[in-house]
Amino acid sequence: QKIEQYHAENARIPQVTDLILILAVAFGVTGLSHLLADLIVPWIEREAPHLEMYSLTSSFFWIVVIATTVGLLLSGTKVRKLEAVGASKLGTVFLYVLVATIGMHMDxxxxxxxxxxxxxxxxxxxxxxxxxxxxxxxxxxxxxxxxxxxxxxxxxxxxxxxxxxxxxxxxxxxxxxxxxxxxxxxxxxxxxxxxxxxxxxx
Incomplete structure (x- = not known):
């Protein structure tokens, strides 16, 4: 009952501003992840090439780890209020797009x-x-x-x-x-x- 009450009190119809903010956070974090990955990978390849065996020279690895970490950190800020306008639902759509994109490269x-x-x-x-x-x-x-x-x-x-x-x-x-x-x-x-x-x- 408490969960239902909380959801009823906070859920609201998303406005255009809300959707733009959700997309801004999503693409902003993704862009930041790509930027940091492009900086970290060359540094590791130059300073510690032996870490390649642990996949630490993979850009995709760092993109996923950084995006996940930033997402967890943002959950402790006011950004979490975007859930009230359906942030997780929109995120699920992007997740399906990601899975489909990965699947297109599968043999x-x-x-x-x-x-x-x-x-x-x-x-x-x-x-x-x-x-x-x-x-x-x-x-x-x-x-x-x-x-x-x-x-x-x-x-x-x-x-x-x-x-x-x-x-x-x-x-x-x-x-x-x-x-x-x-x-x-x-x-x-x-x-x-x-x-x-x-x-x-x-």
Missing amino acids: VTAILDYPEMFLVGIVWMACHAGLMLFVARLIRAPLFYMAVGSQANVGGAASAPVVAAAFHPSLAPVGVLLAVLGYGLGTYGAYICGLILQQVAP
């Missing part, structure tokens, strides 16, 4: 060359499901938290609110919050996971 036929990757995916999801069930039982968490937390981890902001709303419409914002938290932690966690996999790779 689907390469899956046939590495069928063992399917096994890795199965093991990965099995570990995820097992860990979720174990922790939920350990802390005696309600089914709602386990279901939404799992979906936020796997499906992100696109599907977590749907699962949350299935329990109660007012809980949809909780799904969004968990998904956004997953995006933030996932950026750093995925990098660490990549380093671990790099060490065990043949």
